[in-house]
Amino acid sequence: MAATTTMRIFLVQTAQGLTPSSGGYKANISLLRELRSFGHAAAQICYGFEHEVEHYAERAAAKGIDPDVTESTVPFVDFRGAKNNLLVKTFFDEYEIQHFVISRSLFKKDYPRKELWQETKDYIEVNDLRWREASDLVKALVNLYTASITEFRPTHVVFNDAMTMKIASLHPDRAKFKRVAVVHTAEQLPFGPYCSGLPGHCMSAEKEDVMLRDVDGIWVVSRAIHDYAIKYGNLETKFLNHSTMTYLDSKTGGIPERRRNENKEEVGMINPCPCKGLSILVALAKRLPHVNFVTWASWGSKPEHKELLQSLPNVKIEDTTSDTDKIWDRIKILLAPSVWYEAWGIVVTEAQLRGIPVIASEAGGLREAKLGLDYCIPVNLLTGEKDANGEYIIPDQDITPWESAIVELMTDKTKYRDLSSNTWRTASKWFSGLDTRAQEKWFLDMMEANDPKSEV
Structure with a gap:
């Protein structure tokens, strides 16, 4: 209406x-x-x-x-x-x-x-x-x-x-x-x-x-x-x-298509940079040389970050893309190891709506974006302290739980299929429960608050 x-x-x-x-x-x-x-x-x-x-x-x-x-x-x-x-x-x-x-x-x-x-x-x-x-x-x-x-x-x-x-x-x-x-x-x-x-x-x-x-x-x-x-x-x-339109398929305007990516071979990460967990990605790539990682550069990815990733033989770097199907059709797992106080983490929700399991940190709003699904890993958050160049100081992290999660999902097909199905069902249920007119109602309420007719 x-x-x-x-x-x-x-x-x-x-x-x-x-x-x-x-x-x-x-x-x-x-x-x-x-x-x-x-x-x-x-x-x-x-x-x-x-x-x-x-x-x-x-x-x-x-x-x-x-x-x-x-x-x-x-x-x-x-x-x-x-x-x-x-x-x-x-x-x-x-x-x-x-x-x-x-x-x-x-x-x-x-x-x-x-x-x-x-x-x-x-x-x-x-x-x-x-x-x-x-x-x-x-x-x-x-x-x-x-x-x-x-x-x-x-x-x-x-x-x-x-x-x-x-x-x-x-x-x-x-x-x-x-x-x-x-x-x-x-x-x-x-x-x-x-x-x-x-x-x-x-x-x-x-x-x-x-x-x-x-x-x-x-x-x-x-x-x-x-x-x-x-x-x-x-x-x-x-x-x-x-x-809700934030999460709809950009090409069809409808609910995103579920992916069945159990036979894919890459772990993906978007916007590799220090605050998004670059150090965790690098450590994982070194510990798991048999696992293929792919990253998509974005606003936080500086030349030195790309050079570091290019030095790792099992990591590929792709340019930013507005066609996110290229990401969702390609990866088996999304990695979101942010050590930054995230506001939400839209890519986490986007992946989950397509049945793609996400291994994410508990940083800020990422716990909410994960929707209670498995593999939400504690990290040492940024404190806000900066170095001499004005960059956030990145705390040391425990890599073991990240390594275990990737190995489990990349090798246990039954575990992966079960999690993928639960991920898709949970994210779909969450999405269907959103109020599509929440922002509209809030904006209208602002107008009515100062409308003399609303005080009669």
Whole structure:
């Protein structure tokens, strides 16, 4: 049944948003698609490449939707004093979601990420009376975000970054929309041991703490993050699972196909990097030279991590792929040995919905993502302490339980088949119990809370 109130949801993605490389950003765009399927209007502003815009516009046209591609430029003077331009393309995709796409080419080639982060931090911390002191690029971005929000006329602005949180709080139409913060990592929160532990996350804890407590809603995607916010910040949040569309098959739009991969020969891991348990993977590869491992690089995989894995004869490294069937059709087991305080672990749920057993750590929300299934292994979590280079210090780990789990599942066919069947049944039951309209209801409740008619 359609909602009686039509909402207009405007999402801000600080990472590449057309073909997201992380679970959190995939979940964000899935939320827009789900809300759009319920009859609400949806838009996002994000970073992307020109060829992506062309690809998505072609897909829209193939489905009979006019993509209405337009192009504009926003001039600014960069930190070197050189004149430059933001290239912005707008279009409608096959779901009729409007996209405001800032070209990533500039930032990939000419504008170092650290410079952008520093300038963003300066904007967050600057007193509004000294707004003229912000960098020219930040001014261009702020004006672009502000104009895009004005053009779309949202009922809700959804974000996971402090810059947008400030822009939304100062917007001329502030009284006309709700501000919703989505928390995908503990590092986003302005308190606790992991505060600002990742580059670009929580740049100014004191300022962000004040702003965060003033938004209309804070959505966390696991009880682990909810409890973390209470424990370290005495901050109330709303726990909601990811939108159900996050887990549907991207090609068919239906329930994922069950895999029967007992005869496959590879153990897979996505995003091999230190906080995701790279040291555990390396130790396992050395202890189990007869086992084949395959990894898919992602946002955390640096060149030195890839070089380390390339030195191991039984480990293959594949590039990031948006076609996850290439992963699920290939692996026998998914390895998720994170030592980071995970928010949830979307890949764990995705694998389990396909009947693929997962050997995961108990880090943060991974225990929830495992759904009570076997092979959830304790680890020594990151403490938040960093080395001289500002990187998390990775604690030593006990490899034995990981080794035993892999050997058991790779060699005992009966054990594997039984676990695969139980994994598929458990994940399917969990998925069928989700409220497909949970986010919609929550967003509508925000509007009704300030509706004078609701107080009559």
